[in-house]
Structures are given as structure tokens and as C-alpha cells.
Amino acid sequence: MIPASIALRNLFRNRRRSILSLVIVSVGTAGLLLTVGFVRYSFEGLREAIIRGGLGHLEVAPADALEAGGAGADRPGLPPSFRDWNQVRDVIESRPNVLGAGATIQFAGVATTGDSSASFFGVAVEPDRERRIGIDLRLRGGSNLGETPPSEGEETVLLGIGLARALDAGPGDTVTLVAPTPDASLNALDLSVAGVFTTGFQDLDSRILKTHLITAQRLLGTDYVTSLVVGLTDAETADRTVADLRAELAGHSPPLSVLDWETRAPFYGQVRSLYRSIFVFLGIIVALLVALSTSNTIMMSVLERIREFGTLLAIGTSRTQLAGMVILEALWLAILGGLGGSGLGIALAALINVLEIEMPPPPAAVDPMILALAVVPADLLFAVAFMAAILTVAAIPPILRLFRLQIVEALGHV
Amino acid sequence: MLLLLAAFHFASSLVLTPVPTSSPEELLRRSDVGALGPDSFRARLALRSGSPAASHEVEIWRSGDAKTLVRFLAPKERGRFLLRLENQLWLLTPGAKKPVRLSPSHRVYGGVRIDEVLGVRLAANYLVESATEEQDDEGALIVLELRARSEDLLFPEVRYVVRVATERPISATYRLRSGREATAVDFLQWHEGDLIYPSRVIVSDLLRKGSRTEIEVLEMEERPVPSELFELDDPSARRALDQPTGSFPERLESTKVH
Amino acid sequence: MTDAHAMSQASPLCFEARGLVRTYRQGKVTVPALSGVDLAISAGEFVVIAGPSGSGKSTLLHLLGGLDRPDRGSVVFAGTDLGSCTEAERTAIRRDQLGFVFQSFNLVPVLSAYENVEYGLWLGGMARGERRRLVVRALEEVGLSERMDHRPDHLSGGERQRVALARGLVHDPIAILADEPTASLDSRTGATIVELFIRINQTRGTTFVFATHDPAIIARAPRLVRLGDGRVIDDGRGSVS
Numbered sequence: 082m083i084p085a086s087i088a089l090r091n092l093f094r095n096r097r098r099s100i101l102s103l104v105i106v107s108v109g110t111a112g113l114l115l116t117v118g119f120v121r122y123s124f125e126g127l128r129e130a131i132i133r134g135g136l137g138h139l140e141v142a143p144a145d146a147l148e149a150g151g152a153g154a155d156r157p158g159l160p161p162s163f164r165d166w167n168q169v170r171d172v173i174e175s176r177p178n179v180l181g182a183g184a185t186i187q188f189a190g191v192a193t194t195g196d197s198s199a200s201f202f203g204v205a206v207e208p209d210r211e212r213r214i215g216i217d218l219r220l221r222g223g224s225n226l227g228e229t230p231p232s233e234g235e236e237t238v239l240l241g242i243g244l245a246r247a248l249d250a251g252p253g254d255t256v257t258l259v260a261p262t263p264d265a266s267l268n269a270l271d272l273s274v275a276g277v278f279t280t281g282f283q284d285l286d287s288r289i290l291k292t293h294l295i296t297a298q299r300l301l302g303t304d305y306v307t308s309l310v311v312g313l314t315d316a317e318t319a320d321r322t323v324a325d326l327r328a329e330l331a332g333h334s335p336p337l338s339v340l341d342w343e344t345r346a347p348f349y350g351q352v353r354s355l356y357r358s359i360f361v362f363l364g365i366i367v368a369l370l371v372a373l374s375t376s377n378t379i380m381m382s383v384l385e386r387i388r389e390f391g392t393l394l395a396i397g398t399s400r401t402q403l404a405g406m407v408i409l410e411a412l413w414l415a416i417l418g419g420l421g422g423s424g425l426g427i428a429l430a431a432l433i434n435v436l437e438i439e440m441p442p443p444p445a446a447v448d449p450m451i452l453a454l455a456v457v458p459a460d461l462l463f464a465v466a467f468m469a470a471i472l473t474v475a476a477i478p479p480i481l482r483l484f485r486l487q488i489v490e491a492l493g494h495v
Numbered sequence: 496m497l498l499l500l501a502a503f504h505f506a507s508s509l510v511l512t513p514v515p516t517s518s519p520e521e522l523l524r525r526s527d528v529g530a531l532g533p534d535s536f537r538a539r540l541a542l543r544s545g546s547p548a549a550s551h552e553v554e555i556w557r558s559g560d561a562k563t564l565v566r567f568l569a570p571k572e573r574g575r576f577l578l579r580l581e582n583q584l585w586l587l588t589p590g591a592k593k594p595v596r597l598s599p600s601h602r603v604y605g606g607v608r609i610d611e612v613l614g615v616r617l618a619a620n621y622l623v624e625s626a627t628e629e630q631d632d633e634g635a636l637i638v639l640e641l642r643a644r645s646e647d648l649l650f651p652e653v654r655y656v657v658r659v660a661t662e663r664p665i666s667a668t669y670r671l672r673s674g675r676e677a678t679a680v681d682f683l684q685w686h687e688g689d690l691i692y693p694s695r696v697i698v699s700d701l702l703r704k705g706s707r708t709e710i711e712v713l714e715m716e717e718r719p720v721p722s723e724l725f726e727l728d729d730p731s732a733r734r735a736l737d738q739p740t741g742s743f744p745e746r747l748e749s750t751k752v753h
Numbered sequence: 754m755t756d757a758h759a760m761s762q763a764s765p766l767c768f769e770a771r772g773l774v775r776t777y778r779q780g781k782v783t784v785p786a787l788s789g790v791d792l793a794i795s796a797g798e799f800v801v802i803a804g805p806s807g808s809g810k811s812t813l814l815h816l817l818g819g820l821d822r823p824d825r826g827s828v829v830f831a832g833t834d835l836g837s838c839t840e841a842e843r844t845a846i847r848r849d850q851l852g853f854v855f856q857s858f859n860l861v862p863v864l865s866a867y868e869n870v871e872y873g874l875w876l877g878g879m880a881r882g883e884r885r886r887l888v889v890r891a892l893e894e895v896g897l898s899e900r901m902d903h904r905p906d907h908l909s910g911g912e913r914q915r916v917a918l919a920r921g922l923v924h925d926p927i928a929i930l931a932d933e934p935t936a937s938l939d940s941r942t943g944a945t946i947v948e949l950f951i952r953i954n955q956t957r958g959t960t961f962v963f964a965t966h967d968p969a970i971i972a973r974a975p976r977l978v979r980l981g982d983g984r985v986i987d988d989g990r991g992s993v994s
Contacts, residue, residue, distance in 0.1 A: 090863035193595060233590075257591045264551065265544055266572060267597075270590035299590065302571045392859035395820055396873050396920070397848020399841065488820045492855065 088409035095382060102378040103418045109371040110422020110464045111429060116363050118430050118454030120356045125455055131346045133217040134280055135204060138319045140345055141169060142308030144336040160263030161186045161305040170309055172329060178322060180312040183210030186297040187307045190260030192248055199247040202288040205297030214312025223252030223276025230295040238272035243287030245277045252276055262302045270300045281448060368471045376475035379411055383479040390483060391491025404480040411472040419465030430454040519626035523639055526657045526664050527618040534559055539714035544707060558720040566736060573737055580725060594727055620644055621653060635659040650677065676701045690715060767928050767960040768794040768817050772826035775812050786812040788983035799954045799961045801974035808980040810964035811932050817962060818851055818930045819843040831927050848876055852921030852929035856936045858913040860905040866916045867901040870923050891923035895949060911942035922953060928960035935967050944969060
């Protein structure tokens with residue numbers, strides 16, 4: 082005598098109603114899975130975009146610079162202050178899970194072609210390190226910066242697509258950058274436009290330019306850098322590596338800060354909490370819908386069996402045991418519906434992924450988004466567990482009814 | 496660029512001869528740092544700002560009100576010039592083939608729009624609104640409240656404090672249209688001799704707390720300055736300044752060196 | 754001193770009901786079901802409670818079985834005053850010491866004959882092997898050993914009632930309470946079932962309290978208690994022959 086088996090048999094006493102309930106639970110589960118899949122895909126996409134867009138997994142920089150400039154990447158107003166970055170880089174790159182640590186300088190100034198000028202936000206990088214770290218460049222014309230540092234007079238630059246438009250400059254044109262130097266002076270440098278790129282964000286595209294580290298150092302008259310951007314073999318090791326590096330670099334003077342990409346991209350956190358609230362809201366709606374409709378089904382199946390329950394009480398079943406039976410039946414609904422919904426969700430996700438449905442660009446973004454979903458096994462477990470929780474709640478009203486049941490009345494119930 | 500404007504300010508304020516006071520207008524005219532400098536000179540200045548203080552040396556060549564050349568003397572700044580021709584300001588650097596035009600109101604340094612401060616001839620551009628007498632430890636002062644004659648000036652008001660005994664200014668405070676104080680120039684030391692000029696000046700950017708630049712005049716000579724130095728498109732004369740010997744400056748005869 | 758009390762001196766009492774009053778409410782109308790019933794049933798008796806519909810037979814059975822509580826009066830079952838028991842205690846008594854047989858068999862449709870009989874033992878936490886032994890014995894006893902894997906809907910009415918009886922007796926209760934157990938059966942089947950009840954009463958010594966208005970059964974009653982308007986109007990004693 083296995084209670085689970087009895088519960089399952091009871092569940093299918095009214096096949097039609099149970100199937101309807103299963104469909105509701107399945108659709109709810111599939112809906113949740115698709116939402117989770119979409120949210121995960123968006124997070125992963127955003128994370129990759131952020132990391133591969135130039136932020137890397139970690140950043141190491143003098144603490145005062147990070148404090149003064151805030152956690153965000155946008156701190157071009159400060160002069161580069163990282164003096165012994167080469168030695169620190171050796172320390173960082175000796176770790177096995179580090180792909181590379183690229184030095185960067187963030188700077189700002191005015192770009193001019195003679196005819197038109199625009200203020201810019203410059204990021205100077207080491208292209209060979211960027212390639213090793215896996216930082217992508219979304220070129221929209223021309224070519225990337227060369228990997229070897231350019232000699233003087235051969236300097237090149239990549240313009241954000243909006244900045245290129247503002248300057249009316251394209252590959253092959255010469256742009257002069259004017260920037261205040263760390264020693265309170267002003268310098269200018271002619272750069273040849275190698276290519277035009279996008280960050281994916283309109284706002285940034287209208288200001289950003291990218292150049293070689295050495296170019297920015299020549300322009301600013303410094304050997305220092307702003308920070309080291311570190312790429313890891315696996316994003317999941319970021320937290321551990323941050324902790325390790327903090328410990329390892331603790332004695333450094335001046336003090337260094339080690340920040341993970343999430344801290345440096347507060348935008349990601351905001352997007353994530355937004356998505357999370359949307360997801361919670363959706364989850365509540367799904368939970369309510371499923372709970373209300375299945376609670377009704379469970380209630381009906383209990384009311385139909387009032388005399389049976391009366392008999393079971395009469396022959397010595399406790400009310401708690403009866404409640405357990407009802408919950409078991411509800412759990413079966415959750416498990417079967419959850420599994421069915423998981424199958425449905427996976428199938429739909431696969432279909433959606435294959436179709437590559439194009440969505441309009443999100444606010445402030447440049448490129449349209451491909452609708453895609455990332456469903457992982459843990460989601461299936463989560464979905465089934467969530468449904469189990471909902472159906473247990475849904476079983477409460479029928480169970481309360483059972484607790485109020487008078488045996489004699491129930492036995493006389495037809 | 497605060498350095499620069501301070502330098503210009505400085506350079507325009509060379510000779511001051513004490514003359515008995517008559518009216519506030521007369522006092523302004525006599526003490527006008529911007530109007531009384533020699534027409535043509537070369538000066539070498541040390542500019543110090545920041546903490547710890549970073550020191551820059553610049554050389555200033557000036558010919559009349561319209562033409563000023565600032566030459567940066569630090570080794571890594573060799574070949575870099577700022578050239579002012581009338582109301583145009585140009586940056587000339589070896590890294591840029593063509594001169595880069597800067598807006599005179601461009602916030603180039605310390606958040607200051609240099610145009611309004613640079614070479615401002617107070618007596619010519621401002622009216623005395625009020626004159627009050629004050630005292631400090633060293634004696635009587637006249638505080639002149641100046642109002643711009645033209646609406647176009649960035650700083651419509653200046654508070655100009657002149658020491659009565661010497662008829663030399665001790666400070667000039669420039670105010671924005673909002674009434675907010677933007678820049679203060681304090682004249683700390685004066686060079687005495689044939690040429691009288693402030694030898695140490697502090698320029699404070701009051702919009703950015705703590706942004707102070709100290710200017711010290713290391714050399715000053717009144718001399719004719721060849722117009723080739725101010726050729727925008729022909730850098731050869733300017734380049735010659737950086738040649739070791741037989742270079743351009745030596746071909747010119749100095750008149751006075753202080 | 755009542756009859757019942759006198760009897761308790763002779764043989765142990767299985768049920769002792771005193772002054773049972775039970776009224777039901779139907780909307781705003783109160784319907785008296787029992788209006789003061791005294792009844793003593795000795796262990797091993799086979800008592801038929803007869804009376805027309807509404808005479809209070811079922812109510813009496815419910816009160817004796819601890820399924821309901823009287824408004825007044827008391828029921829002592831096997832020395833235990835049911836009125837002073839908690840619900841859990843009464844549940845345990847029903848499970849372990851009482852058996853119930855209902856007019857409509859009241860089998861669990863999703864369980865096989867075997868499982869229906871096994872259910873109560875399982876509730877009581879009995880080991881599987883012991884359960885099997887008892888269930889098989891009970892089903893053999895009611896003559897259903899061949900059909901123990903069938904579900905109720907594949908059994909005839911008589912077979913279902915045999916299953917119900919097996920369920921009622923599998924745990925060897927002190928007493929079995931049967932409420933019109935033949936009412937849903939044809940007379941021949943009903944007679945067979947009654948025969949079965951009587952045989953079990955004789956072989957196991959289980960006390961039977963049997964509510965019915967079936968004249969055939971009434972005619973065979975060893976002890977017949979007649980109810981009318983919620984009172985005992987006749988308590989004829991006899992012995993099963």
C-alpha cells in the first residue's frame with residue numbers, strides 16, 4: 082500500500098478534470114520557464130556584453146582613483162595614477178585562471194577635424210591583451226587597432242559610431258585629439274581613424290573613442306595607466322579571484338582596489354533588479370492563476386468524495402492523514418504538470434531559439450535583439466518545486482473543508 | 496590653463512609708477528595691471544599648482560595686446576605652444592600637424608574661461624561703480640567695484656583692491672553674472688627696479704575649491720619680438736626657439752633683462 | 754438498577770448506552786433522532802436493531818461507534834467512555850477495536866478488494882507481511898480469496914459487501930457495527946451476507962450490532978431491539994440458533 086500510488090489513482094478518477102488541471106499547471110510551468118529562460122538569456126547576454134565590451138571580469142586600480150571616480154567605468158576626468166602597473170600585471174597574470182590583464186587609460190577631451198569638434202570619452206587599451214581577454218569589438222567600418230604599439234606619427238583611433246558621425250570622419254581621416262594632461266597642461270595629437278565601432282549603447286557611441294595605450298600616454302605625457310582590466314577563464318571564478326587578489330595586493334602602496342565587473346557596472350545590477358521584479362510579479366500572477374484554478378479542482382475532487390472521506394474517517398483515518406492524501410494528490414498534479422510544462426517549455430524555448438525572432442532594440446541600445454532563451458536544468462527543478470508549493474497552498478481550502486467535515490454528515494452525503 | 500591666463504595677466508602688468516591719487520577712475524587707470532605693461536617683452540615664468548605642487552616653466556613672448564605666444568619649457572612639452580592672436584587661441588603641438596583652435600571660452604584649465612580674464616584692460620572695459628576706503632595692517636586701501644561697459648564680457652563685475660600708498664593692486668576678484676565669485680588674483684610680490692611688475696601672483700579658481708596656481712616671474716626682458724613667432728601656419732620661427740645655439744632668440748638683441 | 758447494569762455483572766459489556774439523546778437540526782427545525790435510549794450489549798452478542806426509517810437506528814449506531822456525540826447521555830465501549838475521549842482517541846478506537854459495514858459498502862473505488870481490506874491495518878502501522886496474512890485470511894473468510902485483486906467496480910454487490918465485511922473484521926475488532934448492510938442487496942444475496950455475519954459472530958465471537966428493517970433478518974435475530982420515535986420500544990432477547 083503506497084500512498085503516492087493511491088493518490089495518483091485518485092487523481093485520475095476524474096480524468097478530464099485532472100487533465101485540465103495538468104494543462105493549467107503545465108502552461109503555468111512552461112510560462113515560468115520561458116520567462117526564466119528569457120531573463121537568464123538577457124542577464125547572460127548583458128553580462129557578456131559588459132565583460133566583452135571592455136570591462137573584463139575584474140579591474141585593478143589605485144584605490145583613490147576608484148574612490149574619486151566612483152565604481153563605474155566612466156571616470157575619464159582623473160589623470161592616470163597607476164605607476165607600477167607592469168609589476169602588478171605580472172602578479173595578476175601569474176594566476177592560472179587569468180587570461181590577461183590589459184592596461185587602460187580613460188581620458189577625456191575634445192576631438193576635432195578642423196571643421197567640426199566634439200568632446201570625447203577615450204579608452205586607451207592594449208589590443209593584444211584585449212584579444213587574449215576576449216574583449217570584442219563591434220566594428221561598423223574600417224579595421225581594428227593594430228596589435229603592435231604604433232610608432233609616433235602613426236597613431237590610430239577607433240571612433241564610436243555616433244562620434245564619427247558628429248565629426249563627419251571615417252576610416253582614413255585624421256582626427257586631432259586635444260586633452261588636458263595630468264600636469265595641468267594641454268596637448269594635442271593627430272590620429273588616423275582606423276575604424277568605427279559601436280558599444281551597443283547610443284549614448285556611449287556618441288562620445289567614445291578607443292586608441293592604443295601608448296597613444297594616450299603620448300597625448301597625456303605619462304607612463305602611468307588608469308587601471309588593469311583582467312579577463313578570467315571563467316566568470317564564475319570572479320568572486321574568488323577578487324578575494325585572492327585583494328589579499329595578495331593588500332600591502333601595495335598606494336593601496337589598490339580590486340573590483341569585479343558587477344560592481345563596476347551598476348547598470349547591470351539595476352537591470353537585474355528590474356528584471357527580477359518583473360519576474361517576481363509574473364511569478365505571482367502565474368502562482369495566483371494556477372492556485373485559484375487548481376484549488377477549485379482539488380476542492381471539487383474532495384467534495385465529490387465526501388462520503389468516501391467520511392468512510393475513511395469512520396474506519397479510523399485521522400484528518401491529518403486525509404489532509405496528507407489531498408496534498409499528495411496536489412503534489413502529483415504539480416509534478417506531472419511541472420514535468421509536462423518543463424517539456425513544453427523546453428520545446429518552446431528550442432523553437433524560439435531556432436526561429437531567431439528579432440526584437441526591436443532595447444531603450445538606448447543600438448542593435449535589434451534576437452529573442453532567445455536560456456533554460457538550464459536547475460530551472461526545471463525550480464519550476465516543479467514552485468508548482469509543488471503553489472499546489473500545496475491550493476490544497477489548503479479543501480483540507481480546511483476536510484477538517485470541518487462531520488463524519489455522520491459525510492456518510493449520509495450522496 | 497589657469498597658469499596661462501595668470502601668465503597673461505601677469506605679462507600685461509609690467510610697469511607701475513606710483514602717482515598721487517586723484518579720482519577713482521584715475522586710480523584705476525594708474526593701477527591697471529592689464530594696461531601698463533611694456534608693449535613687447537619676453538618673460539620666463541614658473542607656474543605651480545596642485546598638491547604636491549607641480550612646477551612648469553613657460554616662456555611668454557608678447558608683442559602688443561594682440562599677439563602672445565606661450566612656449567612650454569618642460570622637456571616633455573617641448574615644441575608645444577599656445578598662441579593668441581587677437582581673440583583667437585591656438586594650440587600648437589608637434590603631435591598635431593595643424594594648429595588646433597581653442598575657443599577662448601573653452602574650459603581648458605581649472606575650469607576657467609581664460610578669455611575674459613586674459614589681458615583684460617580694466618580701465619578700458621570697466622566703469623568704476625563705487626570706491627570705498629578700507630584699512631589693512633599695511634595701510635589704506637581703495638576698493639573699487641567695477642562694472643563691465645559691455646554686456647559681452649563674461650565677468651560683469653570685478654572687485655579691484657588697490658593700495659593707496661603704492662597705487663598697486665593687491666587683488667582682483669572676478670564675479671560671474673550670477674554674482675558668484677569665479678576667479679581671484681592676488682598680487683603678492685612686486686619686482687622693484689626699472690621695470691615694476693608683480694613677481695609673485697596667486698590665481699585661485701573659486702569655482703573649484705582649492706584650485707590655486709602660483710606664478711613666479713623668473714625672468715623678464717622688455718624687447719622687440721619678431722612677428723614670425725606669431726605666424727600661425729609657419730612654425731619655423733617657433734621651432735628655432737628650441738634650437739640649442741645660434742637659435743632665434745640670440746639673433747635678437749635684448750633691451751633689458753631683469 | 755437497570756437491566757443492562759444487572760447484565761454487566763454476568764458477562765463483560767461491550768456497549769453500554771445510557772440516556773442517549775440526539776437531535777439534528779434541519780434548517781430551523783430540530784428533528785429528534787434519539788430521545789433517551791438505554792441499551793447494554795454484551796461481548797459476543799449479535800444484536801439486530803430494527804425499526805422504521807427515522808426511528809433512530811443509524812443514529813444509535815453512529816453514537817455506539819463513536820462517529821457522533823450524543824447531546825445527552827453516554828456510551829461506554831469496552832470500558833471506555835467515548836464521551837470523554839479526544840477525537841484522536843476515538844479515531845484510534847474506531848481503527849483498532851471497531852469494524853464498520855455500511856449499506857452502500859463504502860469501498861474506496863481506486864483500491865482493489867485486497868487494498869480496501871488492508872487499508873485499516875496499514876493505517877495502524879502494521880508490518881506488510883502481517884497485513885498480508887490477515888487480509889488473505891479475512892478475504893478467505895468471506896469467500897473472496899479469488900477476487901482480491903479486483904476493484905470494487907468489478908465486483909457484484911454481494912462481493913462488495915463481503916469486501917466491506919472483510920475490511921470490518923480484518924483487524925479482529927471487538928465489535929462490528931453494520932448499518933443496513935443488506936439494504937442494497939437482493940434478498941438472496943442479503944440472506945447469504947447475514948449468514949456470513951452470523952457465522953463470523955459465532956466463530957470469532959465478534960459482537961455484531963446490526964441495524965436493519967429487513968424482515969428476513971429481523972426474523973433471524975438472536976436479540977432484537979426495536980426502536981420507535983427515538984426510543985427502545987422492545988428489547989427481545991434470545992440466542993442465535
